[in-house]
Amino acid sequence: MLLEHAEPTSALAGPVAGLPGTTVPAPGTALAGDRADSARRWVGRHRRRLVAIEVGLAAAVAAVVLTTRAEDVQLAGGLLWASLSLVVAWPALLGVTGAYEGRAFGIGTDEFRRVSRAGLLLLAGLGFISYAAELDLSRALVVAAVPALALLTLVERYAARRVLHQQRVQGRGVKRVVVVGRGGAVLELVDRLQRTQHAGLQVVAACVTPDDRARVARAADLPVAGLDDVLEVAQRMQADTIAVTSASETAAQYLRTLSWQLEGTGLELLVAPGLVEVAGPRLHIRPFDGLPLLSVEQPRFTGWRRVVKGALDRSVALAALLVLSPVFAALALAVRLTSPGPVLYRQQRVGLGGRHFTMLKFRSMVDGAHTQVAGLSDGNDADGLLFKIKHDPRVTPLGRHMRRFSLDELPQLINVLRGTMSLVGPRPPLPAEVARYDSQVSRRLLVTPGLTGLWQISGRSDLPWEEAVRLDLRYVENWSLALDLQILWKTARAVVRASGAY
Structure with missing residues (x-):
């Protein structure tokens, strides 16, 4: 087997392409299973x-409850045992809901759902035991302590996730991945994994069809081999995961x-279904007469969740307008x-639905700035249908x-x-942009545009056009109330950092 850009020899020992100066042992001297064991130890x-911290949180909450209710003699016995049971019950329930499973660490909102x-x-459980055993438990335990414990754990998991992501970006605790498939699909998956290093999947090689080897080696700057060499490449590159794309050669x-072939090797097998923008609860494996098929549910743009979203949008907007009214007055006067x-x-x-509306902003440019666009088109820093200039001369100092x-x-x-926008949604486009949309991009109009969105927390104006569209379509395909809350949470950090804002 020969790797593209590697030394022209059939032996697998020696320098590896794309990793100058690195020597990887031949098969049998450094198994992928050793790398997998290392990942499992991590x-x-x-x-x-996590267990140690969460046991400590449960103990702290129990101590607070016992301290604040120590004078209540009638509750003393039952309250003591109920409070102490938190120390054992809380980590046990987290284990039952899968919050300690390795696949949940740092992945989306799934970890938070399991804690909740x-x-x-x-x-x-406390309510049932209190009723069945006729225990008169303190309301402070049920109404305050348990929700407080869950909230503290969510905050602790968020902090742990941030640390975890930083470690993965630094190359610690990551899985080494060999991507397998046709050239185009492999390059797309490699690009996605390289742009999301915090996910903990580090691509170290690729196995593709013979016609694609040279192209993939040039574009991805990775060692590349054939589809029949997966195990050898995994051993040579000390990989612990094989990621297969959805292509005819890999079906x-x-x-x-x-x-x-991977049985007994310790190598994990991942399969990309080809629906990279569809995720979460819309994907299910359903057996039909023993044949497992991937079921993709239709995205839902109506129903009670949309009603809740609309009510939440208007409630938060009204409250924010009232609270921020002094800020509005100060900015208006300054402008x-x-x-x-x-x-x-x-x-x-x-x-x-393609309906036009008037979007409001505080004026940040000189009056009549829209008439000067033609003279500035040569300095456009954006691609696609966007028009953005980092150092736009039309922007005022205050703006x-x-x-x-x-x-x-x-x-x-x-x-x-007013209901023409939402707190979270795709970026509201200009009519001139929509006139140039194709059928795929037009799906952005299936939901109400948002004040913030995935584009806002992913780079704002620094994003290329294709990436902004991809993020908006991803939101349209996978919208949920939990995703909205997650985006709102991350928006505050993006605004404070002011990354991509100009």
């Missing part, structure tokens, strides 16, 4: 740290044979005093500061209150 250490489920089970019999022209900038945008922290977008809360 997961075990992370799990033990454990909290609900603990509440239900059916090939995938079945590969899974048999009026520092630049001639109106305080608010009104612009036609396209919303849900530059407002844009840095997205203060100019605060009037869009009025749009949210």
Whole structure:
């Protein structure tokens, strides 16, 4: 077997392409299983740290309850045992709900859902035991202590996730991955994994069809081999995971044979279904007469969740407008005093179903800036259908500061209150952009545009057009209330950092 860009020899020992100066042992001297054992040990250490911290949190909450209710003699016995049971019951329930499974660490909102489920089970368990055993437990334990324990654990898991992501970006605790499939699909998956290093999957090699080897080696700068050399490449590169793309050469019999070959090697097999923008609860494995098929549910753009989203949008927008009214007044006065022209900038945008609406912003440019676009088109820093200039001469000094922290977008809360925008959703496009949409990009109009979204927390104006579209389509395909809350949480950090804002 020859790796592209490798030394022209059939032996597998020696220097590896793309890794100058690195020598990898030949098969049999350094097994992929050793790397897998190392990854499992790392997961075990992370799990033990979580257990220790969460036992400590349960003990702290129990101590607070006992201290605050120590004077209540009638509750003393039952309360003591109930409080002490938290120390054992809480980590046990977290284990039952899968919160200690390695695959849940640092992945999406799944880890948080499992912790929340454990909290609900603990509440239900205490309520049942109190009723069945006729224990008069303190309301402080049920109403305050258990929710507080769940909330503290969620905060602790978030902090642990941040540390975990930093470690993975530094190359610690990652899985070494060999990507298998056709050239185009392999390059796409490699690009995704390299852009999401915090996921903990480090691509170390690729196995593709013969016609794709040279192209993939040049584009990905990775060691590349054939589809029949997966095990040898995995051993040579000390990989512990094989990721197979959805292509004809890697379907059916090939995938079945590969899974048999991996038995007993310690190598994990991952299969990318080809639906990279569809995830979460929409994907299910359903057996039909013994044949396992991947079921993809249709995205839901109506129903009670949309009603809840609309009510939440308007409630939060109204509360924010009331609380921030002094800020609105100060910014309006500052805009009026520092630049001639109106305080608010009104612009036609396209919303849900292609309907036009007037989007409001504090004016951050000189009056009549839209008439100067033609003369600045040569300096466009954006690609695709966007027009962005990092050092736009039309932006006022005050406007530059407002844009840095997205203060100019605060009037869009009025749009949210009116229902033409949402707190979270795709970026509201201009009519000229929509006129050039193809059928795929037009799916952005299936949901209400948002004041913030995945594009906001992923780089804002620094994002290339294709990436911004991909993120918006990903939101459309996988919308949920939990995703909205996650985006709102991350938006605050993105605004404070002011990354990609100009």
